[in-house]
Amino acid sequence: MAKYQNLVDQLKRQIQSGIWNSGDKLPSLRKQAKHSGMSLMTVLHAYQLLESQGWIISQARSGYKVAPGLKKQEQTQVAVARTESVDINEFIFDVLQAGTNNSLVNFGFAYPCPDLYPRYHINRALSTAALNMQTSNAFNNLPPGNEQLRSIIAKRYAARGIEISLDEIVITAGALEALNLSLQACTQPGDCVVVESPTFYGALQSLQRLGLKALSVRTDPISGIDLDSLERALQTHDVKACWLMSNHQNPLGFTLSDEKKKQIVELLQRYEVSLIEDDVYSELYEGEEPVSSMKMYDQTGSVMLCSSFSKSLVAGLRIGWVVAGKRSFDIQKLQLMSTLATSAPVQMALVQYLTHRNYESHLKQLRKKLHERKNKMASFLGSLLPDNVNVVNQKGGYFLWLELPQGSDAMLIYREMLQKNVSIAPGKMFDLTEQYRHCIRLNASFELLPERIEALEILATIIIKHINGTLVHKSTNEKLK
Amino acid sequence: MAKYQNLVDQLKRQIQSGIWNSGDKLPSLRKQAKHSGMSLMTVLHAYQLLESQGWIISQARSGYKVAPGLKKQEQTQVAVARTESVDINEFIFDVLQAGTNNSLVNFGFAYPCPDLYPRYHINRALSTAALNMQTSNAFNNLPPGNEQLRSIIAKRYAARGIEISLDEIVITAGALEALNLSLQACTQPGDCVVVESPTFYGALQSLQRLGLKALSVRTDPISGIDLDSLERALQTHDVKACWLMSNHQNPLGFTLSDEKKKQIVELLQRYEVSLIEDDVYSELYEGEEPVSSMKMYDQTGSVMLCSSFSKSLVAGLRIGWVVAGKRSFDIQKLQLMSTLATSAPVQMALVQYLTHRNYESHLKQLRKKLHERKNKMASFLGSLLPDNVNVVNQKGGYFLWLELPQGSDAMLIYREMLQKNVSIAPGKMFDLTEQYRHCIRLNASFELLPERIEALEILATIIIKHINGTLVHKSTNEKLK
Structure with a gap:
């Protein structure tokens, strides 16, 4: 083209x-x-x-x-059909592409700041793995993937008190493939799937790609998905699967309590609904105590726990996994049909790194830095923004969630910031409705260098201008009535 | 599990x-x-x-x-629905898994013999790429993929007289992802897709996974797909896409003439049917003259040409591509939704190898060796087998296709050989019907070491035994009538 x-x-x-x-x-x-x-x-x-x-x-x-008279396509409130949600993808594709511009100050970025990766050690590990690569490695590489790597992953779960057998783990091309294969393993086109509202946009894209219908369930920025609404959704619809994030949820940042994790698993098992647990941020907890997982409460093997190394070690390698429960074999077959297998040398590189380097010590450092940076950015933003902008700063992870006054339009702010060479993630990315149009997700994993301080000041100025404009505009309208 | x-x-x-x-x-x-x-x-x-x-x-x-009384599931002649073809996948999965057993003499293998790979140079290239990896590489890695790699691929096509723009090329996780994304870009679940009969089993699996219906069109071991049958299929069904292999077809081995390639493209364009050209063996031609591609005759941008380095350079890296024509942008979006991107360091390793090593000289060697080995195996087999077994040995590639007398059951032979620790690829893998049950695909890329000679002798003995048994059985039956 x-x-x-x-x-x-x-x-x-x-x-x-x-x-x-x-x-x-x-x-x-x-x-x-x-x-x-x-x-x-x-x-x-x-x-x-x-x-x-x-x-x-x-x-x-x-x-x-x-041109005048051009209207955006209408969106539905609850269901997603193949054509109805096409614009979500176009829009997200544009935002992601814009983010690859290196000159951008990228608060819309999805990954932790790359200066937090142990780049040198990862490169060495990949180099060593490459030199030791045998021909047979390429062919012992069919699903479920490298056995040493699966064994390391199982042991790390065991250390957190999550008992998982080697056979359950399937290595994938990043967490996104794990999530997609899981979704495909438990649904047929046309089925209903519960997602959070707001949710990771990748979930909405996957649903659309597989011809599934989304049931968005109300989700609180502090306590997470609303259990009553979830049960109502299960009662009123023939739901086949539920895609949730239990720790440091994207975009809101909350972590579900252990009690709530247990309740969700029990509820879904009662309705015989598969649970896809998107747990890519679980290593990024704050303090000493690791976070738990919904998979811990799985009695029937119907929880598929998906994760990767992309948020905790290094991005771009495209290695993730799913702890697939009773679907392990189905998922392996689906992988064999779609991408055949995961790159052999990259899996070996991770084995090399995880065996010979101190991953736990890297994680400790990473958590400490993310904690410091996020708090610094939150308090700086707090000092710049008026009281009617809520800066939601949760424990762990690296996202801040900004709630502007209702009626504000973060899309306008997104576009204006892009012209200033700064990206943010507008709330619209995370839902099929317009109900988070007044919200913004910010990546707070960056050090506050002068250019970033300046970018945040510009952001605050533009937000304030928009809020005032919106409010003035509103009161003018009211006067006219 | x-x-x-x-x-x-x-x-x-x-x-x-x-x-x-x-x-x-x-x-x-x-x-x-x-x-x-x-x-x-x-x-x-x-x-x-x-x-x-x-x-x-x-x-x-x-x-x-x-146990007595257990019956295999029935298969349909033409259409594939989601449930009807499940057994094809199970079966293929089992055959592929059996093939990972290193102690096997693996004539059922899908790749060229690994001793033909420049393993040392590939490992060095990956090691160098790893050490030079920058953080930014991981993030400039979204679809369509590494620009240098795309540029090298475009130049190699140009050298063969196939004009392709950089923007058309999308790097994928192996050819299989390229083929799957192409198929998804031009179909909706329930659509009809034309495949060859027999065809690469991956095509049948992809169709099943995406809920598509297969229309198998008669394909001759020498001249390829039957044009009249193809046109009849287009006339009688609402066909959306056609998945064909033009060079060194798997499993038959034929290469379409330039004239026929042109006719197919014109015919499909007349009916506005997208063409997915699976061209993973195109580097493995015999002699000095490269083979052409159906993409050359593409006037409307509706041919998606898929290939990879797995058959010509090294397997296991999981890097392929699609020359996507007018679907380039759609395919990029689908990739972003399913696997996000292709592994950055592995793409860089290929750039490193292709820039600093003599790929063309490797290919020349590879072609020569494949040619020698295949002919040696074909003539050895010919000396062992009776006249009523047809050993189809085409120019180029590395597969031999054995046609046993009608009524023979290669599944029995497959199972008996597996017990002797030798794998073959039974014809049943390549079609949804039983019409190739008397055929066998053999990988002829191996050097004839003593254990392989012995394995071929065993194969010949078992084939002869089966043919005689079948014929005796038949004549007994006939006598009884």
């Missing part, structure tokens, strides 16, 4: 998904070229094509804006 | 899929333990459980056999 066509498609989808509304001014040709890495000519070509198709209009000396 | 339960499930499925029929003697406890790597106690536990459930019966001093 020609480059300009990508940009054309991208802008059309952004308009359909409400990132750009009628009358909004588009980035100038020069800015668009800079952000997209395309040439001025390519961008001009794209804009002209969009203009010829009536999507945008050009204005003498003031660039291009979105 | 407990280990014995895996074995129980495996045997049940093997019985259902007709690998074991009523009255067949199962491997002894000792043999089963040896092949499966399980303890004698585990195997005993599994057999006892199967016995208690009525699947098998034990006989004093002669082990276990399949």
Whole structure:
């Protein structure tokens, strides 16, 4: 596909998904070229094509804006069908792509700050593993994956009091493959799946890709998913699976109490619903006491516990796993059919690192730094923002969740910040409805260097401007009534 | 899941899929333990459980056999629905797992003999790439994947006269992910997809996994897919995609003529059907002249050309690609939703190897050796087998296709060979019907060491015994009529 066509498609989808509304001014040709890495000519070509198709209009000396009368596609409140949720993906794809721009101050980033990775030791481990690679390693590599690695993972769970057999563990291409295979192992297209609201956007994408319907259940920023609502969902719908995050939930940050974890597992088992436990942040607890897992309370083998090393050790290797309970064999077959197997040398590199380096000591350091950085950023933001912006700062993890006054539009703030070369994660990414449009997730794993301090000051200024604008606008409207 | 339960499930499925029929003697406890790597106690536990459930019966001093009256599940001739083809997967999974046994003489193997890989140089390249890995590499790694690698792939196509833009190429976790993403990009569950008969079993698995219906089109061992049958399929069904292999087809080995490649592309474009071109063997041509690709004749961007380095350089890295035409962006989004991205260091290792080592000289050697070994094995087999066994030996690639007389049952031969610690690929793996039950695919990429010579002699003996048994049995039956 020609480059300009990508940009054309991208802008059309952004308009359909409400990132750009009628009358909004588009980035100038020069800015668009800079952000997209395309040439001025390519961008001009794209804009002209969009203009010829009536999507945008050009204005003498003031660039291009979105044509009047264009409306974003409607979204449903509860169910997701294949076509209804397409815009979520386009939008998230755009946000993720924007995040690969290295010059960005990236508070929208999903991973911990890369300076927290033991890069040197990981590189050495991979290099050593590479040199020791035997031909047979490549072929003893079918699902469930490298046995040494599975054994190390099982032992680490055992140390946390979670008894898991080797046969249950399947190594995957990152946690995302683990989650996708788990979901596929317990559902058929058209089935209902419960997710949190708000939830990790990857869950919504997976549901859409597999033709599943989402049942979003109300989730509190402090106490997590609402048990009564969850039970009501199970009573009123034929739910096949439930995809939840029990520790340092993305985007809210809460950790479920042990009691609540147990209650959820029992409730789901009562209704014979499979539980997919997305537990990628479990190593990032605060203090000395590890967090528990819903899998601990699994009596029937129907909890699939998914995780990876990407948030706690290093990103980009694409190694995760699922503790698959009674679905282990089904998941192995699905993997064999979709990606065949996980890269052999990368699994060996992790074995090398985990055997010869002190992972626990790295984790201790990592937890301490994340804790310090998050608190520093939270208190700095607190000093900049007015009282009607709630900065939710939970124990553990590295996300802050900002709740602006109802009626605020974080999409506007997202777009304005992007023009200032700063990314944030707007609440809209985490739900199919508009109910978190006033919220923002910030990655607080970064050291507060001067450019980041400046970026936060800009963010605060823009938030305040928007809140005031919204409130003024509202009161004007009220006067007019 | 407990280990014995895996074995129980495996045997049940093997019985259902007709690998074991009523009255067949199962491997002894000792043999089963040896092949499966399980303890004698585990195997005993599994057999006892199967016995208690009525699947098998034990006989004093002669082990276990399949209980009378158990029937394999019926298979349909043309369509694949989700449940109808489950047994294909179970069966293939078992064959692939059996192949990981290192003590096996593995003529059922899917990859070239590992002694043909430049293992030392690959290991060095991966080691160097690992040491040079920067944090940013992990994050500039979202779809479509490493730009240098895509550029090298594009240049190699250009050298073969196939013009491809960088933007069209998406790096994937092996060719299998490329094929799966391509299929998903152009179909919806329930759609019809044309495949060859016989075809690569992975195609059948992918169709099943995605809830698609297979239309198997007659395919000749010499000239390839039958164009009239293909057009009839397009006329009579609402076909959305066609999955074909144009060069050194698996399992038959044929290469389509340029004229035929062109005709297929034109025909499919006439019916607006997407073409997924599985081209993983294209580097393994014989002689000096590279083979062409159907993608060359693509006028509408609707051919998705999938390939990898696994057959020509090294297996186990899990790096492939798709030249995706107009679907490039869709495929990138699907990848982002399913496995997120491809492992960064492994892509860098390939860049390192391809930039600093002489890949072309390796390929030249590889082609020469494969050619020699295949011809040697074909003529040795020819000297052992009677005239009514047809050894199909095509130019290029490394597979031989054996056609036994109609009525022969290669499944029996497969099972008997497995007991002798030799694997072959029975024709049944490559089709949903029984029409290739008399065929065998052999991997001819191995050097004929004494143990392999012996294994081929055993194979020939067993084939002859079976043919004679079948013919005697037939004539007995005929006499009885």
